[in-house]
Amino acid sequence: MAEYIATIGLEIHAHIKTASKMFDGCAAAYAGAEPNTFVSVVSLGLPGSLPVVNQRAVELAARSGLALNCTVNERSVFSRKSYPYPDLPKGYQISQYDEPLCSDGWVEIRTAAGEVRRIGIERLHIEEDTGRLVHAADDSSLIDYNRSGVPLMEIVSRPDLRTPEEARLYFEKIRQLLVWIDVNSGNLEDGALRCDANVSVRPAGQERYGAKVEVKNINSFRFVERAVAYEIQRQIRVLDGGGVVEQETRGWDELRGETVGQRTKEFAHDYRYFPEPDIPPLVLSAAWIAERRAELPELPDARRARFEAVYGLSAQDADLLTSERPIADYYEAAVAAAQAVGGSAKDVANWVLNEGFRLLKERGESAAQLAERMPPAHVATLIELVARGSINRGVARQLFEESFNSGAEPGRLVAERGLTQISDSDALVAVAREVIAANPKVVAEYRGGKVTAIQFLVGQMMRATRGQANPQVARALLEAELGSL
Amino acid sequence: MTERYPTTVAAASAALAAGELSSAELTEAYLSRIEAVEPTVRAFLTITAERALERARRADATRRADSSPLHGVPLAIKDVICTNGVPTTCGSAILEGFVPPYDATVVERLEAAGAVSLGKLNCDEFAMGSSTETSAYHITRNPWDPERVPGGSSGGSAAVVAAGMAPASLGTDTGGSIRQPAALCGVSGLKPTYGRVSRYGLVAFGSSLDQIGPFAWTAADLALILGVIAGHDPRDGTSAPIPVPDYRAALTGEIRGLRVGVPREYFVEGMEPGVEAATREAIAALKDLGADVVEVSLPHTKYALPTYYIIAPAEASANLARYDGVRYGPREPGETMWDEIELTRGRRFGAEVRRRIMLGTYALSAGYYDAYYKRAQQVRTLIKRDFEEAFAQVDVLATPTSPTVAFKIGQKLDDPLAMYLTDVCTLPINLAGMPSLVVPCGFSEGLPVGLQLIGRPFAEETLLRTGDAYQRATDWHTRRPAL
Numbered sequence: 028m029a030e031y032i033a034t035i036g037l038e039i040h041a042h043i044k045t046a047s048k049m050f051d052g053c054a055a056a057y058a059g060a061e062p063n064t065f066v067s068v069v070s071l072g073l074p075g076s077l078p079v080v081n082q083r084a085v086e087l088a089a090r091s092g093l094a095l096n097c098t099v100n101e102r103s104v105f106s107r108k109s110y111p112y113p114d115l116p117k118g119y120q121i122s123q124y125d126e127p128l129c130s131d132g133w134v135e136i137r138t139a140a141g142e143v144r145r146i147g148i149e150r151l152h153i154e155e156d157t158g159r160l161v162h163a164a165d166d167s168s169l170i171d172y173n174r175s176g177v178p179l180m181e182i183v184s185r186p187d188l189r190t191p192e193e194a195r196l197y198f199e200k201i202r203q204l205l206v207w208i209d210v211n212s213g214n215l216e217d218g219a220l221r222c223d224a225n226v227s228v229r230p231a232g233q234e235r236y237g238a239k240v241e242v243k244n245i246n247s248f249r250f251v252e253r254a255v256a257y258e259i260q261r262q263i264r265v266l267d268g269g270g271v272v273e274q275e276t277r278g279w280d281e282l283r284g285e286t287v288g289q290r291t292k293e294f295a296h297d298y299r300y301f302p303e304p305d306i307p308p309l310v311l312s313a314a315w316i317a318e319r320r321a322e323l324p325e326l327p328d329a330r331r332a333r334f335e336a337v338y339g340l341s342a343q344d345a346d347l348l349t350s351e352r353p354i355a356d357y358y359e360a361a362v363a364a365a366q367a368v369g370g371s372a373k374d375v376a377n378w379v380l381n382e383g384f385r386l387l388k389e390r391g392e393s394a395a396q397l398a399e400r401m402p403p404a405h406v407a408t409l410i411e412l413v414a415r416g417s418i419n420r421g422v423a424r425q426l427f428e429e430s431f432n433s434g435a436e437p438g439r440l441v442a443e444r445g446l447t448q449i450s451d452s453d454a455l456v457a458v459a460r461e462v463i464a465a466n467p468k469v470v471a472e473y474r475g476g477k478v479t480a481i482q483f484l485v486g487q488m489m490r491a492t493r494g495q496a497n498p499q500v501a502r503a504l505l506e507a508e509l510g511s512l
Numbered sequence: 513m514t515e516r517y518p519t520t521v522a523a524a525s526a527a528l529a530a531g532e533l534s535s536a537e538l539t540e541a542y543l544s545r546i547e548a549v550e551p552t553v554r555a556f557l558t559i560t561a562e563r564a565l566e567r568a569r570r571a572d573a574t575r576r577a578d579s580s581p582l583h584g585v586p587l588a589i590k591d592v593i594c595t596n597g598v599p600t601t602c603g604s605a606i607l608e609g610f611v612p613p614y615d616a617t618v619v620e621r622l623e624a625a626g627a628v629s630l631g632k633l634n635c636d637e638f639a640m641g642s643s644t645e646t647s648a649y650h651i652t653r654n655p656w657d658p659e660r661v662p663g664g665s666s667g668g669s670a671a672v673v674a675a676g677m678a679p680a681s682l683g684t685d686t687g688g689s690i691r692q693p694a695a696l697c698g699v700s701g702l703k704p705t706y707g708r709v710s711r712y713g714l715v716a717f718g719s720s721l722d723q724i725g726p727f728a729w730t731a732a733d734l735a736l737i738l739g740v741i742a743g744h745d746p747r748d749g750t751s752a753p754i755p756v757p758d759y760r761a762a763l764t765g766e767i768r769g770l771r772v773g774v775p776r777e778y779f780v781e782g783m784e785p786g787v788e789a790a791t792r793e794a795i796a797a798l799k800d801l802g803a804d805v806v807e808v809s810l811p812h813t814k815y816a817l818p819t820y821y822i823i824a825p826a827e828a829s830a831n832l833a834r835y836d837g838v839r840y841g842p843r844e845p846g847e848t849m850w851d852e853i854e855l856t857r858g859r860r861f862g863a864e865v866r867r868r869i870m871l872g873t874y875a876l877s878a879g880y881y882d883a884y885y886k887r888a889q890q891v892r893t894l895i896k897r898d899f900e901e902a903f904a905q906v907d908v909l910a911t912p913t914s915p916t917v918a919f920k921i922g923q924k925l926d927d928p929l930a931m932y933l934t935d936v937c938t939l940p941i942n943l944a945g946m947p948s949l950v951v952p953c954g955f956s957e958g959l960p961v962g963l964q965l966i967g968r969p970f971a972e973e974t975l976l977r978t979g980d981a982y983q984r985a986t987d988w989h990t991r992r993p994a995l
Binding site for chain 2: 051068071072073074075076077078079080107109111113116117118119168170297299300301304305306307
């Protein structure tokens with residue numbers, strides 16, 4: 028069997044989070060609405076209607092381009108892309124063609140093997156979404172135009188991806204960035220983010236790319252990996268069998284886990300692009316673009332690097348803490364609060380990553396809810412209480428969970444419940460003696476040279492004090508008592 | 513004909529303002545006139561008599577000292593302009609029964625000014641034609657000779673004024689569709705600068721060329737209407753954010769020192785001698801009024817027709833893609849969804865519309881785009897530059913409007929090229945986006961001839977001043993057909 032090289036490029040479609048549609052004031056937040064209730068003269072493409080560019084959508088698309096290291100072009104042009112389909116009410120889609128809003132960008136991805144790869148982005152352009160055809164049980168079709176005219180960006184990668192894993196990582200990276208800069212909801216389930224993959228395969232050593240197959244209808248990270256993997260193997264099977272891979276459009280069938288042929292080259296649409304005469308070329312000044320750049324928040328890669336350098340976090344922890352912007356913001360707010368009371372950034376990282384993430388996961392909640400559940404000041408208080416020796420870590424963990432659940436201030440919980448750590452030897456010595464008296468067998472083992480047996484006795488002391496005993500003091504007392512027996 | 517009611521907007525406006533008659537009375541008078549001559553002329557597709565009377569009474573009730581000059585004045589609207597609640601068919605069977613749920617911006621502005629719409633006017637299907645014969649509903653006859661066409665595509669809009677059924681109307685002009693019928697019907701018509709009047713609610717034919725404009729007897733009336741309908745519209749991205757001047761104030765009657773250019777390329781081969789004579793006489797009249805007349809050249813004029821017949825159909829092919837019977841309009845039954853769409857489009861578009869959709873689709877197709885559409889856009893730039901260079905020397909260009917007077921019904925219908933050639937003097941102006949005014953300037957073989965004046969972008973004031981000065985010195989605009 029010959030060796031093959033796969034070449035993969037992704038076209039990602041992302042809704043732009045605006046209040047109104049791309050070309051008129053029609054409200055865009057149609058999710059869950061009755062069909063055809065978020066429509067207007069313009070989004071229905073009624074005779075005589077005209078498109079007017081949504082300036083907010085342009086701002087957000089430009090912001091996206093800048094986040095993807097693209098050049099934002101001072102001049103770009105809207106074009107008509109013609110194809111007949113009933114979900115496209117004008118018979119053409121307003122898109123951008125030879126002069127897109129943004130071009131020539133890149134993002135970096137890190138593979139599981141630790142390799143960092145820079146993936147080129149050819150272009151980012153603005154367009155309008157189509158309506159949706161709903162196929163009814165009686166074989167008829169209904170059309171819902173709620174989605175028609177919703178602002179959309181298409182982000183086209185260069186064919187720099189080599190593996191299904193890289194395709195997934197790239198798609199995830201784009202999602203992370205778009206959500207981070209508040210341009211897209213990141214919801215793949217409702218179609219706010221979707222992707223098509225271009226896949227070709229060629230024998231190792233061959234310069235020329237193999238025939239390109241476009242796989243459409245991919246709506247999850249798992250599916251992009253599976254669809255690309257399936258398609259690579261399918262093409263290799265064709266080539267190994269002496270066949271020719273046909274340039275075509277295939278759809279991903281998630282139920283069968285395979286790609287299915289949809290349209291071959293001969294039946295490809297001629298989109299007959301031409302400049303949209305209803306919309307003058309979009310001209311943006313250098314100053315306007317600079318304003319968009321100034322609005323850009325610190326991006327995840329930069330923030331991760333800073334977390335490592337400034338807070339001394341491991342690459343893995345820094346990565347987790349910058350996966351989403353609310354987490355990173357939360358973390359830094361907690362660090363600031365903790366540092367004010369003598370806590371360390373690493374302590375905060377441990378609390379957030381261990382307790383915070385665990386609790387969020389258990390409750391199936393999003394990162395954005397962490398700050399609400401457990402205000403950064405509460406984390407700082409816990410760290411302070413532990414540092415002062417007021418409570419031990421075990422109690423602190425319990426308090427974290429309680430505070431997370433109820434919103435109660437940890438310091439108040441400590442005071443109310445008398446949970447303050449007992450470090451006073453006089454108060455604990457009686458407990459130590461009771462524990463020794465109640466566990467003759469373990470005491471005997473300890474005396475017989477099994478030094479670790481003392482852990483059990485410390486545990487018994489903690490239990491007897493409802494966790495309040497200072498474990499170091501408890502251990503010292505036990506050793507002293509056992510030695511003095 | 514002798515009228516017992518004012519036939520111009522200015523006269524109607526003055527009579528209404530003076531309380532000499534009410535808008536209801538005036539509207540009744542026009543509805544009576546419609547009843548009398550519409551069976552001959554057939555300018556209308558929809559007559560909204562009751563609605564008009566109701567609006568007229570409301571206008572009477574709301575009249576104030578500072579009311580718009582159009583307050584209570586009846587007029588009529590070409591059927592390619594959307595009217596909320598009133599059928600808008602574009603003269604096409606594919607939009608039979610279509611009732612828009614919204615008003616075009618121009619309709620909104622006219623209604624806000626208190627104007628009273630009498631109904632919707634016939635035109636060539638989707639404004640594609642020069643004779644109003646491609647309307648799917650009926651032909652409209654020239655009030656000067658019912659055996660002849662009124663011109664097109666805004667034939668209904670020109671005929672309704674010429675026949676005295678309305679003092680003014682709105683039409684649209686993509687390649688001459690206001691100016692050519694104005695000339696052929698002996699009335700005045702203005703195609704404003706591209707971007708001067710909002711296209712929102714105008715059913716698109718050639719989006720980069722279409723412009724709405726008024727018809728009336730006089731340039732002064734056109735000024736009144738333009739003042740109401742012009743101006744920036746945030747719903748039309750191609751409408752210009754340029755303030756609207758007081759067009760009436762521009763009508764000084766004074767054109768001494770005005771530099772008038774006469775482009776030699778517009779006196780084309782095959783032009784009727786009577787047309788050329790009337791045109792040259794009108795130019796001489798401008799000179800008598802103190803204008804400096806010079807000959808100029810617009811060397812790329814001969815490319816305008818082929819350029820236009822690539823760009824306009826290309827845009828139309830996309831603009832008309834939405835008519836598939838799925839969302840509105842009648843639907844031809846068929847086996848599958850695609851069958852229904854094909855049958856609806858195949859049966860309900862007329863021959864000329866289908867021809868232009870095919871032309872445009874071809875010009876935009878992969879492999880042909882560069883040779884046709886892109887090339888045409890390059891030539892369009894050259895044509896525009898011709899005008900810019902001419903306007904470096906002169907203020908206004910004066911030309912014939914149509915090489916011929918109104919032709920016989922049916923004469924050119926089966927010869928598309930002959931029909932296209934009737935617009936040879938008007939198409940270049942749309943390609944360049946310039947404003948252009950046509951005023952009646954005489955007769956040839958008993959039929960009206962129009963003088964075309966072309967101005968710099970947004971220099972409608974200069975055009976209207978020139979046309980008005982000419983009409984103060986001549987009486988062609990007072991001639992009425994013996995209908």
